[in-house]
Amino acid sequence: MKLLSISVRGLPLFHDELSIVFYAMQRVNENNRDQLYNMRNGSGFYLNNVLSLIGINASGKTSMLKVVLLALNLLNNEPINHMETRDILGQAEKVVMNMYFYSDADEICRLETVISSSTTRNRETRYSIKQETLWTKPAASVITKKQILDFEKIAPVASRSNEEAFLPDDISFIIAYNKQHNKPIEVADLLSMTNINVLPVWDDIPPEIVAFLDPTVEKLAIIHEVKKIQVRLKFKEKQEIILSDPIELNHYLSSGTIKGIVTFILAIRILRSGGYLVIDELENHFNKEIVATLIRFFMDSSMNHNGGTLIFTTHYPELMNEFDRNDCIYIIRNRHGITANNLANILKRNDIKKSDAYQSDVLDGTVPAYEAYISLKNSIRQALRKEEG
8 A cells, every 4th residue: 555645634733735646746757767666557647755845943743744644543543542643633622634545456545534533531542433424436548647546437435334343443443444445554753753662672783784883882782581581782892781672772872863763764664665764853963974874775766666755844954955846845834824845836937946946945934033143132132131131
């Protein structure tokens, strides 16, 4: 199953209807075809293997990731009330989510899910699905890109019934379709590791990953013994260190090394399965070359045979220059509500240096306001004068 698009309306934090497109909207040519995934062999329709969400602080980038994860988890039959990202729904009376996806049955599908919230006796917010409708059409019937999301003349194949007592009210009825047609989507969610880095208990840590991140490390292994775990760490020309808990590695390895090991191991899994790797603030704890390496792996068709997708947020406009295309970049702003604009709709030419356009505020609202800068400067000046006086 591959996500094609998500559109959502009714989210409290967002200005208007949110729309995210995963397929290549711009023209695909010989120069960038190898950076994309052919959704259906011979069809000419491609998916972006990397989706970048860029914006200034407090623009809503993390909220965008939560929406994507909410959609992926819904399609994976997860109960809404068990999802860590359910807080993005707030206390909305009505949220309408439309998820378009390419199914393993060679169909293009549209799932519309209507979610509402209520307050329990314990004053906790609980979510339930009030309405749901599923449309499908043969992928072979789609000739142009405009037809991918067009279901206007297609009759629904299924609707949620209140009589389905066996189905919990916070689980999508897509579960029935998935049982017949789709494998679970593998989702690697690193939202919780933005600022906290702990190495999971993995049996196999490729030495090449460790050497790339920290050349001073000669050996790193986690060994499972009877009722205990042993961590063996050796730096070059140093004695081996033996630890009893992986969390102790934080005293010996940098946060970047630990986050990097986790990120690249999960990247391998996603590249293998064709799933989704979701990372908030990709540049956090990493230098530019590490970030660029990860992005390039996903955009290399010789490594990414199954269409694994990297979705990340960043503050750094320089990362935009890693992309030849504009349609895999979303500019996130927050002006009385979060908005997301595809760069292809703002910057029509691919040959303009994206970071220059971003930092010069040609894209409007992508750098901190000048007035805020002046106010901060004056405030610091006043504080310094008080100390000196």
